[in-house]
Amino acid sequence: MTRPRPETHALSTGHEVAVPLETEAEATALVVTADAERVGERLPDGLSPVRVAPGRAAVTLLSVEYERLGDDAMAPYEEFGVLLAATPASGARVPELGVLGNGLGGYVATLPVTTEPARALGEEIWGYPKRVADVSITDRGGRRRTAVGDERGHALTLDAPCRPRIRWTVATESYTGDGSPERQPLRLAGAFGVRPFGGSYSLGRHPLAERLRDLSLGRVLCALAFDGRFVIGRGRPLSL
Template sequence: MPDQPPEPRTLSTGHEVAVPLETEAEATAVVVTADAKAADEWLPEELAPVRVALGRTAVTFLSVDYRRIGDDAMAPYEEVGVLLAATPADGPRQEFAALRRGLAGSTGALGGYVAALPVTTEPARALGAEIWGYPKSVASVRITDRGDRRRTAVRDERGHLLTLDAPWNPRFEATVRTTSYTDGDGRGGGADGGVPARRQPLELSGRFGGRPFGGTYTLGRHPLAERLRDLGLGRSLGALAFDGRFTIGGGRRVDP
């Protein structure tokens, strides 16, 4: 990530953080196929789904266990993300444009639109919502290890949302740069609140692991789970694992 002077920010909870924000985290993810047309209806008008096959895009279910937030700015927490593969809607062949820019190392194209981001504490919710517009909510996230696999279950007062099971196998050192996208108002779900979509540069540096077609997911009866079923979710494309440093830069708007 290009060097940026740290910008101090004070949250409504009184916690002080600096952006770009450096964290230490462990994460697993399961990437599955989804109907591209249905996914497009979730996205702000500035974004388009990245197609991985004819009529299909990808959805990532992400589980993160944060060990450190900035300069110990707040207590560690857990989160679960629902991300739709997306890129700026600047042409008729968005999937090829995204691939070209991603291979070139740009952090301005290929990435994930954050549809939902349950977290375990109120300071964590305020951090994401107030600085980047992430659609965070407070929920119960339980992460457990079973041998070389990691299981994540998330629920709130509306019921069970999701259970993930993925290999825990981070072994290979690498640095990966990508992008997250938000509505800018922290509402998620493609909410049309008149606020331009925003992008946030991300950098992950540490140990990675993967397994093609690995990992499983189970949806509960939570209202968000019912919406996810409307995406026509399909087979797993693969599972990922990460252990290292995760840095989030300042956001900027996505030009339509």
């Protein structure tokens, strides 16, 4: 299988990046349950929620610290994402632990980042719903704490174990867009960690926190950790 030829994109910030974009990143995530009907209402036509129990779907709260982007195309940055676990097929139920392989993919509902070049990168190339915000990541005693907010206040805090030890490669997809959704191929290769029912989260008083409350978030299914190479390819229409 041949690799796609890189395409160079010029951003409004003056940066140039090649796609597929190869990055080095550390990430932690919590996969939590949510109301399946409400998750389905947030998804565009063509996508269905991944169900983990009767009436319950999965949502990933994702924290990422990018250490390198391409050939140092721009400065490193931090990112937080809300990803709704979804499938292009009719939303069949899967075992609760069966959703873990897609914990780092899904429909991207929001993606706050810490720099303007990072916002332009995701929005202008892939259509990710990015905005500049405060994403503070701190490590202590094998755990990673992520606090997210902006001038409107504190949105949420994640606390997750951060001990990636198992070498693995994962291929998954993210989805963006409303009327004509697209899929972006993702490939992660490096050290992973999984802890069932590990980690915790708390919501603040912020518009993002209220949107998450509206999903009726529930218990943590698992905590994920990753440290390695993350590649994102060019987006394609969902129908292809």
